[in-house]
Amino acid sequence: MKFNFFLVVLFVLSVFASSAQEKDSLVLVHYYQQDKGMMLKWLPVNFSTFAKGFEKGYNIYRADVKKTADGGEVLSDFLKLNAEPLKQIGLETLKEKITTDTSLKSAYLFIAGAQDIINPPVQTSPLSAVEQSSGQGFVALMSAFVTIQSNAVAEAIGHFWLDKSYIPTEKYVYRIELVANPKIVTNIIVFPFQKTANEKIMGLSADLEKGAIALSWYKNNNKNFPYFNIYRSENPNKNFVKLNKLPFTGIFGDARSENETTTFIDSFPEYNKMYYYKVVGINAFEAEGIPSDVVAIESKYLLQGRPKITKTFTVNDSDILIEWNVYPEDLPYIKGYTIKRANRGAGVYKTLTPKMLPAKDLKYTDVSKKQNSNYYVVCAYGQAGDSICSLLYSHLLDDSIPPSVPKFVYGICDTLGIVTLKWNKPPEEDVLGYRLFKTYDKSFEPRRILPGHIKDTFYVDTISLKEPYNQIYYTIAAIDNRANPSAPSDFFIVKIPDNKPPSNGFLKKFEVSKQGIHLFWANSSVYDLKKMHLLRKKTEDVVYDTIFTTEGEQLKITEFLDTLTRSNTTYDYTLVTEDESGLYSEHATTITAKQYKKETIASVKGVQAFVSRENRMIKLVWEYPSHATGFKIYRSANNEPLQTYQFAEGSTREFFDKRIKPNTTYTYMIVAELQGGYTSLSGEKVTVVY
Known part of the structure; x- marks a missing residue:
C-alpha cells in the first residue's frame, strides 16, 4: 500500500513556512504491513495543533464501510480504538525504556525540549518573545521529522497507532481527533489491501575516489523513501553488511534538496x-523497499600527491636534465611518467616521452631542440588509470640556475586570524623576490597569495577563523632576475588558534550501590577531544574536585564507580571537556546522587559457560549464597565492552543464551541485585567461543 510520505512532509513544511496562524488541523497517513497490521501516523500542521495534542493527547476511531443491497455503501458508527488518550510517554518512563531501546533517546530529547517551549518562563523583553516564537515553529517542524524517524519514537511522542484488528479485505475510515478540541478531526479512507510492487532504488553507480568509494543514485523516483540503508559485500549474491548505523537521509540530510542524486561515501x-554495493529505500514506517541492482567496483589506490620537480641542469650547453621526486607512499602504485614541455607557462605543452618512463626513474634529460625559455611538467600515472602532474618548472638556458629554496624561519597566527611569516634569503645575489602560496589541504594545489612577487623576507597574511581547519600550509619559491623560480619549499605548517571552547559531553545516568555511586556518561563529540574530566562535590560545598580523567585510549571508558563516597551523603557530579588547545567546556548538567549505607557485598562466584552447538545455545551457571532479588547479566562479543544483556530471577542460578552467532567469542559477567537497590561487586568473567 503506497503513500507519498515526502509529499506529506513537504506539505507540512510549506504550512509551517507560510503562516504561524494556520488553522489547527492534522495530516493522517497509513501503511499496512502483513505481519503487523495497519499502522497510522499523524502530523500536526502548526504549533497550536501540536501543543494541544502534546498536552491532552489524541483519540483514534475506525468505522466500517459496508456494501448495501442496491450496490451502494453505508458507513457504520465510529468506534474509538484507544482506551486512554494517545500522548507522549513520561520522561521517567522513557529513561527506563532507553536502557533497552537506545533509539528512544531522540524521543526523550524532543519531549524534554517541547515541554520547555510549551511551558516557557515569563517573557521579559520583545527579543525573548521572538525567540520563543521561533522555538515554537522549530518544535512543530521537528515533530514531523521525529514522527517519521521511527515507529517507536512516533509512539513515544503520541503520534502512532497500530491497528492489529484490521482486516485487509475490508474497507474502513479512520479518524484522528484532538482531545483538547474534538472538532479538530481528520479522516482517511483505507481501501481493501491490494498487494503492489514495492519501489526499487534506481540509477545506483559507484565511483572511485582517494581512499573511498562514492555511491550515488537517482532521487527523483524515490519520493516514498525519506531514508535509505546502504549495504556492502565481497560477494555479489550474499553476506551483505549494512554500513549505516542510523537510517541515511541522503545528501546533506535535506528532504527538499534540489539535487537529482543522493550520495554516500564509503x-x-x-x-x-x-566490492559490491546495493541500496534499499526505507519508508516512514520503517519498511524497506526493493534493493537496487548490485553495483561492483574494485578498490584501487589513487595517487595522493603530485610529482615535485626539484632541480634542472644545463648539460652540454643545450640539453636540460630534469629531476623530481614523488610521495613515498605513491611510489609502489606508479606505472610510469611522461615529461611535457612548453615555451611559456600558459603555452601548449608537448609530450617529450612517446613511452612512459619506468616508475623507478626520477630524472630525464631533454635532448630535443628547444628555445631558451622552457617550462616543464612531470606527470605520474597510477595503476588505477589515474594521473597527476607536477607544478610547472621553468628553465632558461641563458641563465638556467634557479635560486636556492627559501626556508621558513617562523610563522604564527594570532587570535584575529593574522598570520606573520618570516623566511631566510637564499645566498644568490640575483634573487628578485618570492612567490608565496597557501592551502588548507596539501593534497590540493596551493593557491598563490599575490599575483606578483614579494620583495621582503616576511609577509603578513589574513585568514578567516571561521573555516573548519586547525592548521594551514604555506610554501614559498624564490625567483631571480631572469624569472627562474626555485623549487617550492616543503610545506610549512602554521597552527590556527582555537578560541572556541569545546562542547561538553553529558552524564546519562547513575546507580547507587553499597560499594559507591556508579556513573555513566557520553563523551563530547568535538574533533580535537583531549580529555574528559569527571568532577564531584558534596551538595553543600561550592568547589568541585576532579575524581577521574580519561585521555587517549582511555577515552573509550565512559563509566566510573566512585568508591570514595560516605554513607548518607549527597553528592553533585558534572563533566568538563578539554580539547587539544587546552580549552575547557562549561560544566555539564549536574547529576545529584545520595550515597546510602555502604557495605561490601560479595561478588558472584563460580561462573561457568557450556556450549551446546546441537541446541544452538550457551548455558551459564553460577553460585551466589545470599538472597538476591535478581541477577544482571553482562555480555560482550569479540572483545567489545561489556553491556547489560539480560536479567534473571533471584531464585535461579542458570541462564540459556540463544541469541548467538557462529564463530563469535562471547564474554559474560554476572552481578547480583539486592533489596534496596544495591548490587554486588563486579565478579568473575568467563569467555567462550561459539
Whole structure:
C-alpha cells in the first residue's frame, strides 16, 4: 500500500513556512504491513495543533464501510480504538525504556525540549518573545521529522497507532481527533489491501575516489523513501553488511534538496579488492523497499600527491636534465611518467616521452631542440588509470640556475586570524623576490597569495577563523632576475588558534550501590577531544574536585564507580571537556546522587559457560549464597565492552543464551541485585567461543 510520505512532509513544511496562524488541523497517513497490521501516523500542521495534542493527547476511531443491497455503501458508527488518550510517554518512563531501546533517546530529547517551549518562563523583553516564537515553529517542524524517524519514537511522542484488528479485505475510515478540541478531526479512507510492487532504488553507480568509494543514485523516483540503508559485500549474491548505523537521509540530510542524486561515501577496508554495493529505500514506517541492482567496483589506490620537480641542469650547453621526486607512499602504485614541455607557462605543452618512463626513474634529460625559455611538467600515472602532474618548472638556458629554496624561519597566527611569516634569503645575489602560496589541504594545489612577487623576507597574511581547519600550509619559491623560480619549499605548517571552547559531553545516568555511586556518561563529540574530566562535590560545598580523567585510549571508558563516597551523603557530579588547545567546556548538567549505607557485598562466584552447538545455545551457571532479588547479566562479543544483556530471577542460578552467532567469542559477567537497590561487586568473567 503506497503513500507519498515526502509529499506529506513537504506539505507540512510549506504550512509551517507560510503562516504561524494556520488553522489547527492534522495530516493522517497509513501503511499496512502483513505481519503487523495497519499502522497510522499523524502530523500536526502548526504549533497550536501540536501543543494541544502534546498536552491532552489524541483519540483514534475506525468505522466500517459496508456494501448495501442496491450496490451502494453505508458507513457504520465510529468506534474509538484507544482506551486512554494517545500522548507522549513520561520522561521517567522513557529513561527506563532507553536502557533497552537506545533509539528512544531522540524521543526523550524532543519531549524534554517541547515541554520547555510549551511551558516557557515569563517573557521579559520583545527579543525573548521572538525567540520563543521561533522555538515554537522549530518544535512543530521537528515533530514531523521525529514522527517519521521511527515507529517507536512516533509512539513515544503520541503520534502512532497500530491497528492489529484490521482486516485487509475490508474497507474502513479512520479518524484522528484532538482531545483538547474534538472538532479538530481528520479522516482517511483505507481501501481493501491490494498487494503492489514495492519501489526499487534506481540509477545506483559507484565511483572511485582517494581512499573511498562514492555511491550515488537517482532521487527523483524515490519520493516514498525519506531514508535509505546502504549495504556492502565481497560477494555479489550474499553476506551483505549494512554500513549505516542510523537510517541515511541522503545528501546533506535535506528532504527538499534540489539535487537529482543522493550520495554516500564509503571508506573501503583494503585496496585491490572487488566490492559490491546495493541500496534499499526505507519508508516512514520503517519498511524497506526493493534493493537496487548490485553495483561492483574494485578498490584501487589513487595517487595522493603530485610529482615535485626539484632541480634542472644545463648539460652540454643545450640539453636540460630534469629531476623530481614523488610521495613515498605513491611510489609502489606508479606505472610510469611522461615529461611535457612548453615555451611559456600558459603555452601548449608537448609530450617529450612517446613511452612512459619506468616508475623507478626520477630524472630525464631533454635532448630535443628547444628555445631558451622552457617550462616543464612531470606527470605520474597510477595503476588505477589515474594521473597527476607536477607544478610547472621553468628553465632558461641563458641563465638556467634557479635560486636556492627559501626556508621558513617562523610563522604564527594570532587570535584575529593574522598570520606573520618570516623566511631566510637564499645566498644568490640575483634573487628578485618570492612567490608565496597557501592551502588548507596539501593534497590540493596551493593557491598563490599575490599575483606578483614579494620583495621582503616576511609577509603578513589574513585568514578567516571561521573555516573548519586547525592548521594551514604555506610554501614559498624564490625567483631571480631572469624569472627562474626555485623549487617550492616543503610545506610549512602554521597552527590556527582555537578560541572556541569545546562542547561538553553529558552524564546519562547513575546507580547507587553499597560499594559507591556508579556513573555513566557520553563523551563530547568535538574533533580535537583531549580529555574528559569527571568532577564531584558534596551538595553543600561550592568547589568541585576532579575524581577521574580519561585521555587517549582511555577515552573509550565512559563509566566510573566512585568508591570514595560516605554513607548518607549527597553528592553533585558534572563533566568538563578539554580539547587539544587546552580549552575547557562549561560544566555539564549536574547529576545529584545520595550515597546510602555502604557495605561490601560479595561478588558472584563460580561462573561457568557450556556450549551446546546441537541446541544452538550457551548455558551459564553460577553460585551466589545470599538472597538476591535478581541477577544482571553482562555480555560482550569479540572483545567489545561489556553491556547489560539480560536479567534473571533471584531464585535461579542458570541462564540459556540463544541469541548467538557462529564463530563469535562471547564474554559474560554476572552481578547480583539486592533489596534496596544495591548490587554486588563486579565478579568473575568467563569467555567462550561459539
